[in-house]
Amino acid sequence: MEEFKKKLQVPGDELVFFVNGKKITEKNADPEITLLTYLRRTLGLTGTKLGCAEGGCGACTVMVSKYHPHQNHIVYLFNHYAINACLAPLCSLHHCAVTTVEGIGSVASKLHPVQERIAKAHGSQCGFCTPGIVMSMYALLRSKPQPTMHDIQEAFQGNLCRCTGYRPILEGYRTFTKEGGCCGGKGQTNGCCMTNGNVEEQENSMHPTEKLYDQSEFMPLDPTQETIFPPELVTLSKQSQREMRFVGERVLWVQPCSLKDLLELKAKYPNAKLVVGNTEVGIEMKFKNLLYPVIVAPAYIPELNIIQHNQDGIQVGASVTLTVLGEELRSTVEKLPAHRTQIFSAVLEQLQWFAGQQIRNVAAVGGNIMTASPISDLNPVFMAAGCKLTVMSKGQKRVLEMDDKFFPGYRKTALRPEEILLSVEIPYSKKGQYFSAFKQSPRKEDDIAIVTCGMNVQFKEKSNTVQSIRISYGGMAPVTVLAKTTCNRLLNRQWNEELLEEACTSLAEEMSLSPSAPGGMVSYRRTLTISLFYKFFLTVQHKLAVNLQMEGVIVEDIQPEYSSATDRFRLDAPSSVQLYQAVPPGHNSDDVIGHPIMHLSALKQATGEAVYCDDMPCYENELHLALVTSSKPHALIKSIDTASAMSFPGVVSFISAKDIPGSNMTGPVVYDETVFADDKVTCVGHIVGAIVADNQAHAQRAAKAVKISYEELQPVIVTIQDAISNKSFFDPVRSISRGDVSQGFKDADHILHGEIHIGGQEQFYLETNCTLAVPRGEDGEMELFVSTQSASKTQALVAKALGVPASRIVCRVKRMGGGFGGKESRSTILSTVVAVAAQKVKRPVRCMLDRDEDMLVTGGRHPFFGCYKVGYSKNGRVIALEVTLYSNAGNSLDLSLSILERALFHMENSYNIVNIRGTGYMCKTNLPSNSAFRGFGGPQGMMVAESWMSDVALSCGLPAEEVRRINMYKEGDLTPFNQRLEQFTIDRCWEECMQLSEFGNRKEAVEEHNRKHRWTKRGLSIIPTKFGISFTAVFLNQAGALAHVYSDGSVLLTHGGTEMGQGLHTKMVQVASKTLKIPCSKIHITETSTNMVPNTSPTAASASSDLNGMAVYNACQTLLQRLQPYIDKKPKGCWEDWVKAAYFDRVNLSANGFYKTPDLGYDFDTNSGRPFNYFSYGVAVSEVEIDCLTGSHKNLHTSIVMDVGKSLNPALDIGQVEGGFMQGLGLFTLEELRYSPNGYLYTRGPGMYKIPAFGDIPIELKVSLLRDAPNERAIFSSKAVGEPPLFLAASVFYAIKDAIMAARTESGLTGPFRLDSPATPERIRNACEDKFTQLCPPANPETFTPWAVQV
């Protein structure tokens, strides 16, 4: 550092800012350090979380407040806004005040209403997203104490939650709005919730609704109580500004205070990077490993912050943030006549779908232009509008037009190195001018564009003759482009059908793409350029008809059924109903079972006090680890060169296979994997080694410098199809069959064949994998703090790698920020590496994977390919079925066999197919091993079933719901694996769901809509699910518990399960409370630990409440029996009296409990036995609307009826139903892992991999827990709920398919068609074949190598 300072000959300044009201003076502010790292590592404020480091998840949201001595009407004197701390350079915060989740309230002192309401409304499950959501809401309330629902939805565009399904968060925060607000008892015009209760819900429901929480408990929001902006900062900000310089290890940060100084600096350092929001540069430095030695921060230069209305338009300084630009344009649009503000409205349209609020609050308009990204959302608008750009260098100023010369190449602009962008002028539009902007992205909210465009046409006076036209596209070339040829062809033409035809044909030629083009989706992108133009055409045509009619010129209007093509996608405010059976009146009030108790950690999660693995304070001598992974899918390692890496600052050691004291072979079931690849790598992302250094940044930099040379091997098998061609399978091939399949086919009226591919899915737990390993220094002892679902498996595999008995290893799990199966076995690949490193360096070693590493190395849900042959009768009754399932297992077996088996066990979903044969193959490929994910193969098996069911209905021309109904199981039927269905409740779920969703009326309305609309179609579907509960590996169906009663009466409970947000600990405390007959407040669970309960099964298979609940019950019963004499002796005494008496009488007040599920076991050879203890059932109805031109869809309605037995806790169970459903919705409609043909994963973060966001929840969501359905096979008559609801999201997929069918009918297409999962906009658009898709046919697959392949 000193060396660098000398080289630059500058002393560093002191950075002064405030955090939670406390002044921080940092003498060594390193420009490479983000605010997040500083908060977590330097200040120990770990409430703010790291979920992605790329601004895509919002877990790191904090509020920044600034004082602006020179405020204008848009920038207020004090500004409070949410930002992503993971992207904010520490150095950008000079003279700012930062508020983190710890700064607004705590459980220990006083909660803030924002924290209280999310927790009490059950909006926090694992809690890892919660602090970020709390801070987004808090920042909104600081500037708008009574927001609208729309404001809230907008504020959450940059926040993700993987657990809750979002509904409870929005419900909880609706109480802050005018519409649904809780006034805190102060009275409101629309009535007070404290006196009315939740009136709307009661009216809508079929049964009287019990509330899941009581709004009247909520503390009122009192904006006057908020902390004020630090007066010292006001004084400091008013003082004359001077240039600031901060010097780090490798980077100099200069913050000039005048334009002159800025230009001087740019002349001196022409290669210096200008940084305003850092939302682009930050990503380049973190993920592309780019280094910018000099950074210049022009955020405070007045000339770059102007917003000035000129004669021709609005001059916007390059450093103006997108939020400020949006506010200015919105107020101008409100003031000026519409024909003047067409372009401003188009910019606003783009801004609405531009990133999330946290990004828009800091990202500058100049940053977007100068990044020159081919998928920039603003550049096509600016280009189509012909915006003027003022650029400056020392002594020179020029004005350039944004045209096709402005971007000479990929990420290049026409500016010279010494020049800066000063401002952009966005012109007013004129009479007769029409302008639209469109953006199409995989997800509507916070997503980058697939194709984005600006379209601008000017007509000759009082006519529909084109005077000038300019169309600009992003996403169609390495730069933003103009469709010049097409535009020239349209000049002087009338705006009519012939022009449309000419434009479409011309665009199809001009906007062509190589079939191998980066980004893929080639046909779709090409079709979009035309489809979006068509939308523009119709929009303009309609406006022309209206406007010219006023001027006496008649132009034909568009047909009414085409008008929906011109509608813009808007977020509607969601509504919901939750129904459950309350405990009967007169029920013992001490019995907490059946009550909607809040997750016991929810309040701590909302305040940031809940401790996750990486929140543990650092040990004094702790080191950090970074992985070194393979860049080749299949290769021999020739050499590993660590010389350069070892010379990096802070590096302590390189760890590889040679350092393993025990065995390098590992794996959860069979040992077919390596801890570190020794001679061969079998996937991109295979762990080869690890660097250990004094901090994470040093470790990661050095890890990137490790050079591995390879000898590439063949074959490289990536896809299921590759594996089938190469016969690359793991053993065994599994099969289940029942009945006489050949005879069945002979008896059938018809036979059809079909296929479906179901893509994989990333678990995307918000907290990535994390391990802290602490060697204890004697006897090979080591303590591990791990974010894992499998404490015992971690212990066993670490012991194996270290060559010590398991008794020397303790694995401790406090809580996880989500697991979903992803931390069942794959967490061990990190834990073993960290443990080996800690053993070698004899110091504590920590590693929390970055999101991109986690996604790269840990695999996900198995992609499946299903082929089927179905024999059926004319009325749709399926008589025979032959199905073959192929899963993409990746490079090791992991849990693939159990997953495949579960897929086969669910191959008929809920249908009674008497002649059936299912065969399953596990494909061995050069991908990271795929693993468990909620549903564990079940959803894939059932998805194939619903595909043939849909095909049968389409071929018979019968309503799908009828065909499903007639094939449905009945009580007492046998499954293909010969298990009898008892207490079968799907019939009841089905009937109730039909009623709840008003299926009949809804269907009529859908048909009516479809008759009236050509370009939007609605679809409806009802889907059942039957999910077998138990681990199919029999030995795992056991659990242990340990309960200590201390002499003060407090109880410490431990059991084998881990807490990952599902509320397992809460349920276990409820079970103990009911059994011991004491309040929950006396019972505490600290953690899961292998030295408290040994040989635990993973927390998985939805069975953890069943298994651990019984073990807890067993332990508590033992304690109760031991206490009984003292209770009998003093029946009127209290718990503490009895405990004390027993203690003094020398009674053992510690008891363990154990449970194993009886009568389990299945034999594939004889197709006999019981694989499952019982089944969980559910039914869902969903309605969607698709945009046939873009492939986007809206989830309009979902009703779910779920059988959860007698719910232990309806709030937690509804949380699982809704959260599981939303994950399924991601699986089937949104989430797409994209791999190169060489097995390189492109989608390695929230930027490219889209999980459902707030805006994806069904606009209307009804969830009902089936009443009067006790389940005698589980604790207190409850049922498992974690996995079963996930598949119900298939109702959305098949509603989409139904809507696509309606669109295809318009083009004369009938009968079954293949729709693979997920139903992305690309697949939906391509399936809605029409005249536009015909213009862009896909290239012959034999003729090119695609950018991405379906694995």
Ligand SMILES: Cc1cc2nc3c(=O)[nH]c(=O)nc-3n(C[C@H](O)[C@H](O)[C@H](O)COP(=O)(O)OP(=O)(O)OC[C@H]3O[C@@H](n4cnc5c(N)ncnc54)[C@H](O)[C@@H]3O)c2cc1C
């Ligand atoms: C999560 C996320 C979501 C995003 N979503 C979108 C989206 O939906 N649409 C979209 O288009 N983009 C999106 N982006 C990209 C990015 O946010 C925008 O491009 C943003 O406008 C960049 O502004 P900035 O101030 O943060 O740029 P910085 O990162 O600060 O700078 C970007 C570049 O501009 C240069 N620069 C900045 N100001 C000047 C100037 N005055 N003169 C010369 N050069 C200058 C810098 O040197 C640098 O090369 C997203 C980014 C993230 C992280």
Ligand code: FES
């Ligand atoms: S960690 Fe900052 S947005 Fe994800």
Ligand code: FES
């Ligand atoms: S509670 Fe939101 S990610 Fe877990």
